[in-house]
Amino acid sequence: MEEPRELPQAVIPHQQHLQNQADSSSSPLLKVGPSRFDANFTQNVINAIGPNTAPRMRQVMSSLIRHVHDFARETELTVDEWMLGVRFLNAVGQISDAQRNEGQRISDVIGLESLVDEIAHKHMTESIGDPTSSTILGPFWSPNAPFRELGGSIIQDAHNGQVALMHGKVTDLTTKKGIPDAVVDIWQASSNGKYDFQDPENQTDNNLRGKFRTDAEGNYHFYCLRPTTYSLPTDGPAGQLLTLLDRHPMRPAHIHLMITHPAHKSVTTQIFPADDPYLSTDSVFAVKNDLVVDFKPRKGDDKATLDLEYNVILAAKDQEGASNVPMAPGGAPVSNGTNVVNGNH
Template sequence: MDLTSESTTAAVVDSFAATPDPRLREILQELVPHLHDFVRKVRLTLPEWQAAIEFLTAVGQKCDENRQEFILLSDVLGISMLVETLNGQSSGTESTVLGPFHMVASPEREHGDSIALVGGGTPCVVSGRVVGTDGAPLAGATVDVWQCNAEGFYDVQQPDVQPPGNGRGLFRTDAEGRIRFRTVVPSHYPIPTDGPVGKMLLATNRHPYRPAHIHFIATAPGHRELTTHIFVADSPYLDSDAVFAVKKSLIADFVEVDDPGQARAHDVANPFRAASIELVLEPADVG
């Protein structure tokens, strides 16, 4: 076969024709023409192709049990957010990216527990409620929570400073679909820049910062799983999140409360900040 730049594309597409899984066949046969068109459009050189191979190799080599550099790459290219948006709920709480630090299991905690195991930062009480799209509370739903500390680091980034599970908690909702936990107000922070993704951001004059946020994954029987955040309303970088994950509906006020009685009731120092979130889950048969 005498292959040209155009006939090579057709030959590669045809090579996947016998793929037994129809969805895998569709994905591969759509992917190849787009990749080949890109190579032709930019007239990719051999040194550039080699640099791309080395970059992807370095991304893989940076991954370990606590670090997922490929998710980080997907995040900064906006692919993670695009996939979330395409697959998100149509009538429930909006979803957003998982992020690269959901790499360890969150410890089970009770209603009202603190997920902040070390001192420092502004105390905060977060109240949440998990409901269906009809507004009915979802009792016994599971809510996985994780966040960075007041200095902008996750526990897995500082194993010598933060104990495992700091900033993390796995909660179950009560009969009214509620959870509540104590924590500290998270900080805005840079995504990891010590790997190939960070080098790419530096080379393209992009900043690495994310606005302050708390992550949630909510699950309940008969309902779609939801991955989302709440973003701290007065945080920097809400308009330029490095991973393009901010949605207006997910920005929450972390209100200052100066009330010694409420502080004692929640077992936090006064004054403190309070935030709330309602996680609305669609039925599993929607979408």
């Protein structure tokens, strides 16, 4: 097993330093008034943005600068704390590679990806109704999942889990009719709590991954595993941040889905067994009530002992509201094999 990698200098010693500061005074942080620091400094930084900057970039960066500066003033950030933050960001980049997206994991554990997803879904529901709820993409999606025959299995390797037949119908939000040729992209961790590329000793490429096209009536069905609760990787900055915040790294068991169709807005979501003990304390804040599902006993099927029905509702692209399919890791648009889907991550 790979030895845990450490951050460059100083997280744990600095945590003790902060605790010593906290122990020395029971009073809250000083409320900083506008006259305590240069009242014009932040606006001067914002004004330095050049005239050829795109309007949305200007809006986002102006707001970011304003909030970051307010944060520094509110907490009276020290030089040591600022440098710790710089080292932390550097460590996030150093541990990331083509198969590990630590920056996205940091966004997950502070709830940012779930918040961005909530904003995107709110824009959609306010303008067109209520399609299937979205949730975060997470760092384990792969663009290389193969298409499999409808009714086939994404289980390619040995496992200790329970096999389920997952089935449902993909329908149009307005017409209520089934959507043929929608692509249902599925991925999940194995019964040991690891995804294929985390576990090359036990899993082949694209184990527990697959894409399926719905039939003429919009129906899909395939075999998968009842998902397993697992821990986020804790050998990097995200794990150390969770430790500093006295939080656990556990994710409730879940199955990932990305449903796409050329004429419809796409959805990326996860579904969670109703009896999972971590539903209310998901380390990445991704659980929504309508994404909690029940696995039921299945009889008369020698391939599966469990049954899971999950129906999906998509909105047509000609309706207002942003698509809630995120960009693929690295910023590339997500492709479902027949079309390219752009969306907000």
